[in-house]
Amino acid sequence: MIAVLFLATLPLWTPTVDAQEMRVYTRVYDVDEGAGKPSRSLTLFHHGRVYDYIPAADEVTILEPMHNRFTLLNAGRNMATTVEFDEIQRILKISGDVVRARVAELEGESDRTARDAAAFLRFQLEPQFEPSFNESRGTLQLKSPTLGYSIETTKPEEAAVVALWTKYADWTARLNYVLHPGAVLPAPRLALNAVLSRKQRIPTQVELQTNVAPKRHLRAEHRIDWELDSGSLALINRWETLLRSRSVKRVTFAQYQRTLLTAAQSR
Numbered sequence: 001m002i003a004v005l006f007l008a009t010l011p012l013w014t015p016t017v018d019a020q021e022m023r024v025y026t027r028v029y030d031v032d033e034g035a036g037k038p039s040r041s042l043t044l045f046h047h048g049r050v051y052d053y054i055p056a057a058d059e060v061t062i063l064e065p066m067h068n069r070f071t072l073l074n075a076g077r078n079m080a081t082t083v084e085f086d087e088i089q090r091i092l093k094i095s096g097d098v099v100r101a102r103v104a105e106l107e108g109e110s111d112r113t114a115r116d117a118a119a120f121l122r123f124q125l126e127p128q129f130e131p132s133f134n135e136s137r138g139t140l141q142l143k144s145p146t147l148g149y150s151i152e153t154t155k156p157e158e159a160a161v162v163a164l165w166t167k168y169a170d171w172t173a174r175l176n177y178v179l180h181p182g183a184v185l186p187a188p189r190l191a192l193n194a195v196l197s198r199k200q201r202i203p204t205q206v207e208l209q210t211n212v213a214p215k216r217h218l219r220a221e222h223r224i225d226w227e228l229d230s231g232s233l234a235l236i237n238r239w240e241t242l243l244r245s246r247s248v249k250r251v252t253f254a255q256y257q258r259t260l261l262t263a264a265q266s267r
Helices: 015-019 085-107 112-125 159-179 187-198 230-244 253-265
Strands: 022-030 039-046 049-054 059-064 069-074 079-084 130-134 139-143 147-154 202-210 217-225
Touching: 039 159, 039 230, 049 159, 049 230, 059 159, 069 230, 069 253, 079 085, 079 253, 085 112, 085 159, 112 147, 112 187, 139 187, 147 187, 159 187, 159 202, 159 253, 187 202
Parallel strands: none
Antiparallel strands: 022 039, 022 217, 039 049, 049 059, 059 069, 069 079, 130 139, 139 147, 147 202, 202 217
C-alpha cells in the first residue's frame, strides 16, 4: 500500500458488492524524479474481501469488511496479524490529539517556517478543498493553498462497485497512516474519496501535490480489470493457505508494527 493520504459514514456491505470481482494494478512514483523506480501493488477484490499486495515486500493486507478488520500477512517473514477497525480509530484519535498539540506549539512560534508547518498540519486535520469536476472528461480537481489533487476517473456500470472501492480506499488510507505515521494524515484522502463517491466514480489516476515544504508531487496510476485471471486466483489461494499454515507466526498488531519499523530503519 502507498500512504497517500479520514471518518465518514460507511455504506452497508451488500450481496451485490460481495459478488463484485476486480483487479487493480497500481504504479506510484514521484513525478519530479520520473517514473523510473515506481512502487507497484496489486489489489484483488474477491468474495467480499480485498487483497492489497506489495510484491517487493511479499506482503498482503486483507480487508475483511464483514468482520470490520484487516489481516496482514508478511510471507517473507512468515508473520501475520489482525487489527480491528476500532483499534485503528483509537490510534488515529491519539495521533490526532498529538498533532493538535504540535500545531498549538508551532503557532506559538514567531518564524515563518513554524507557521507554515502549523498550517500544513492543521489542513491535514481539517482539509478544505475547492472541487472542480469535468463531467465530459471525468476529471476532478481538488484545490487548496496547501495541498491539491488531480484525478482521472471512470464510472462503473454498477453503483455497488463505487461503494466497494470507497470502503477499501477509506480504510486503507487510515491503516496506511497507522503503519506509516510520518505520512500525510488520512483526512485529505478521505475527503477525496467522499467526492468521488458522490460523483459515482472511481480513480484511474491520482496526483497529489503539496505546496508547502517539503514539497511532494506523487502520481498513482490504476489499471482496472473487471475480472480476476487464474494468476490472481492462485495468489489468493497461496495467501489463504499460508494463513492456515502453522509455519506462519501470529503476532499482535503492535509487534507487527515494530518489526516493520525496525526493518525500515535498518535499510
